[in-house]
Amino acid sequence: MVKIGNIELGDFPLLLAPMEDVSDPPFRAVCKEKGADLMYTEFISSEGLIRNAEKSVQKLDIYDYERPIGIQIFGDKIDSMREAAAIAEEANPEIIDINYGCPVKKVACKGAGAGILLDLPKMQAMTDEIVKQVNKPVTVKTRLGWDDSTIKIQEVAKRLQDVGIQALSIHGRTRQQMYKGEANWEFIARVKEDPNIHIPIFGNGDIDSPQKAKEYKEKYGVDGIMIGRAAIGYPWIFNEIKHFMKTGELLPAPDLTERVAVAKSHLKFSVEWKGEKKGIFEMRRHYTNYFKGIVNFKPYRSRLVESDRYEDVLATLDEINEVFSAQTELSI
Structure with missing residues (x-):
């Protein structure tokens, strides 16, 4: 049984990735209905929450049928992130998630999202402050590194675990890759195999079929899989993966x-x-x-x-x- 804090997610949970302008309540509704075990909101600007910006505040909307759900926040200032985490907690999600993976220039190049992978001490300090601020479990989604020369994902995992996060989702690309090329799950597997890592590790990147999900589960040993783009317009993928893993048979495609x-x-x-x-x-x-x-x-x-x-x-x-x-x- 995979658990985040006291939240039980089953033996091999399937997570819906937080995707900007995609992972909103309407989309989450159909994904939950079709088998998603844990979902996250779109990422929410810490500065927007603090300023009570309408767009940011609206993203705090969560519904009981979605549970368990995590609210994801991003930003580059430690004080703002701590305050935003407190605001997010008031919306009563099960989890507070931190975005350390967004590769978009206007986010990453300001030191937020994947940008913080260039400053691991700051990443650790920011995470520490958020964990201390909230009573909910804190999780993180990140990438392998900024580029191929800065991949320190095992160190990242240890630093974040040390300050109290309770699960880590890793997208198997660097920031430089954006969404191009293949995701490298070998680095994700190294984190999972590290004897010093004991929190759940979820893999993300390129899972677009039940067969691939089963193959990657067996090959890389992750605790669960996070699915993003493959679920857009096709929420059935969650139940299809579950059925294939259980029976070895493919469900017929929806008519x-x-x-x-x-x-x-x-x-x-x-x-x-x-x-x-x-x-x-x-x-x-x-x-x-x-x-x-x-x-x-x-x-x-x-x-x-x-x-x-x-x-x-x-x-x-x-x-x-x-x-x-x-x-x-x-x-x-």
Whole structure:
């Protein structure tokens, strides 16, 4: 049984990665329904929380059906991060998570996210202050290093464990790689195999199928897997991985009717939570994967990403179900 503090997550938990403009409550709702064991919010600016900025505060919204859930914060100032952690704790998540992995220039080049990998003493000091500030378990998500010459992930794990974090998720790329190339899980395995490391270690990067999840579990020995991009528009991946690991058999892919139903549910919550304009806009990134593999789908995708009225998007989704369900050439 993998545990973070007193939170039991099962024998091999599957985590939904915190993804900016993706891992919001509407998306988390469908991922939870389809088997995610632990989810994190989008990363939240510590400075935004302290200033009570609307966008940052809205990201604190969590719902009981999502539990257990972690709120993730980022920033480059220790005092601000400590204060933000206290604010996040008031939203009553199960976990406070620290982002030491974001590679985006406007974050990392200011010393936050993956930028702090260039200053391990500061990383340790910041983490120490946050652990002391809150009563919730603190976890961290990070990368291997800033670049190939600064990979010190075993030292990072030991420093963070020493100040009290209770789990570590490692994306198997450096900041320099961004999301390119292959994730290197050998470094993640070294952390897991280190006899001085006793907290759960979760691997992240490139898991996009049940077969790969099982292979990486067995090959690298991690305590669980964090899934990010592969879940966008395809939340079924969590249950598919669980079923394959348990039985060695692949679940049949969801049929078109189910894909449309989940897309509509996701869209409805998105519009309710963000308002019509933003809710429709931020759903657009999901449609390609929701309907991946449908022959001659391009005109319908164009309508989905160009429509700005909720009723029009719903009508297009209904039409997709009607038109393509009847086609023998459907190959999803």
